[in-house]
Amino acid sequence: MNFTIEPVAVPATADDGAWRSYVALINRAYERDSGSALLPWDPSVLLSQYAVRTHRVIDGFVALAGGELVGAASLEYDRSTARDVEFAVATDPADAELHDALLAHLERHARELGRSNASAYVSSPVDIRTLSDDEILRPASGFGGVPLAAPEVQTMLARGYSLGQVERCSVYRRTADPSPLQARLDAASAVAGPDYEAVWWSGRTPDEYVDAYAYAISRMSTDIPHGELEVEEQTWDASRVRAREARVEPTGETWAITAVVHHPTGRIVAFNELVIPPDRTQATMNYGTIALSDHRGHRLGTIVKCLGLLRWLEFAPESPAVVTFNAEENRYMLDVNEAVGFTPSHWEGAWSTQL
Template sequence: MTDTLLLEELVLPQTPDAEDAADFLAVVALNNAVCRNDAGTDDLAQTPAEMLAGLRDTDDEVQRIFVVREEGAVVGCVIVSHATAEPTSTQFDLMVLPENWGRGIEDALLARAEEETHALGRAVMQTWTLHPGATAGATISPATGWGVVADTPLARLLAHDGFVLEQVERNSAFDLAGPMDDVRQALDDSIAAAGPDYRLVDWTIPTPPDLAEGYAWALSRMSTDVPAGALEIDEETWDAARVERREARLTEGGQTMSVAAVLHVPTGRLAAFNELVIGADRSEVTHQFCTLVLREHRGHRLGMLVKCANLLRWREIAPDSPRVSTFNAEENRPMLDINERIGFAPVSYAGAWQKKLG
């Protein structure tokens, strides 16, 4: 970097409209501009309230934000996160717009993320890059062999620094304004196929106390039961208190979440679940967070059941939201088959990169 560029840590404001919030708001704008530029869609943008709530430290996750300033203006940022209970990796998000690329900003931010990872005593760095839905140029294939992403400047920077593209995720969208006849039919068929051992339950957060521990157990299985390629993912430990903290963060950001789940009647435990989330403006895009059928309950159409049930429920919660946006690993064909069957269409892609530190 040149002498006119300064790299320093950002301190979060108390609120998005606080007097000292200007740099944080610049980071929000940078994040949204980078997502738009890289993925070719505005669906991944965050509001200041959502991003501030998501960046606050909790008992479960700590995040540090480093920015590069030029004459006081934020021209680059890296957010480095680590889960407190899971010891292996850090995750980071590096943001530099094309007009500022090639000036050393991205190199300095990447080096700072690695320094933070070393300081934490962690052995693995992970990050995700965004890519357009279609590209006429060069592409990169992941280690899984499933899917490709565009060969972008950030992808080349990561590869040169020793990162490996371990997985490609597909970002798909579902048109909420379209007819729901196929969704209703798929739900009816799935309920019939699942049989009496499985019962649909649903709620809007906060999670009812009698379901919190079972929901926590199901959330913990996201770290063990979802295709992850060669990404090193620690098994997560969840309890009702961690669920409550997660939901408090969403609520602080003005977000609403609906959960559709399936209860396995013989054991009384949740067997599958799906989450839909929207911000304070319910005319904006909806995001699907987690969807999972626990490994021991697969083969009963529970994935289709929870997805369709939540989409139909969502029509009552956010009738003006235009679409649902979701990410799934390209090798996760069972879930992609469900998405394609009910009308999700590809929009963009994400690449999961990993570097193991010596």
């Protein structure tokens, strides 16, 4: 295929035709490769992420063949880090040569920006549970794997990337009966005891929690298992939380946060984030979930997960499911999720390379 690669135009509004085509291609390619239709990007939300570059930067590119859009690629980094950069590539039709060329383009751009520690999450349409062991490439942890012969896996290997981790995508389907969640929440709250109080909010973070929430978010980059991936600490403060809220609010996306306050210190020591898209009939994304390391073993993970889902059942009644990504070796988190009813949907390889 003959193609050219150029920067994507970031329009003023999300109803721009070229922008809609760009987002639609990303969504088509992801659905094809993951087998899941639950994770389409909303054009307004994605546009807000490209347009607002205060804390996180995304540079996007399109591949055109004969005037037709055939590929989309992006490079993303957090300004509070120095080396990390994340790549994403989508092609439609699936095309290994184009995938490779878009990756090469992103790598050059990242080098120009001085970013050296690159990662990329890649889905494969083949379920490794249908393969024999010699057909599976596993990360060093031994947990999970990707189909070795798949073209996208071969592209990553040929470009010198290594498989640092495998991420499981899991889905919680809306239930009509909240009582199992309530029973788990009650049991976990009894273990945690009166020092810990669960709180919930949607939209703007209450002033009294914003500093503590920002600190807890920063732990998401340091206190979760990253396998063989190297991940720099990302800094968060109250103004960054406020900036995120200001970006998100006009898109119609809603963040619903369940947190646990530790009364003796006044800190937020656990939280769960559910992100409901502007189209309320779409699936909800679970972003961060964490109990800070000094506060593990008190069932706080179960508390934030169960209370978050109970509130979500009422708050987002049209949303059919909650989707979450966890490292395949993250047994503590998977235990919490499996116990409340999340089931595996598909897996992604987390690849990395030094540029």
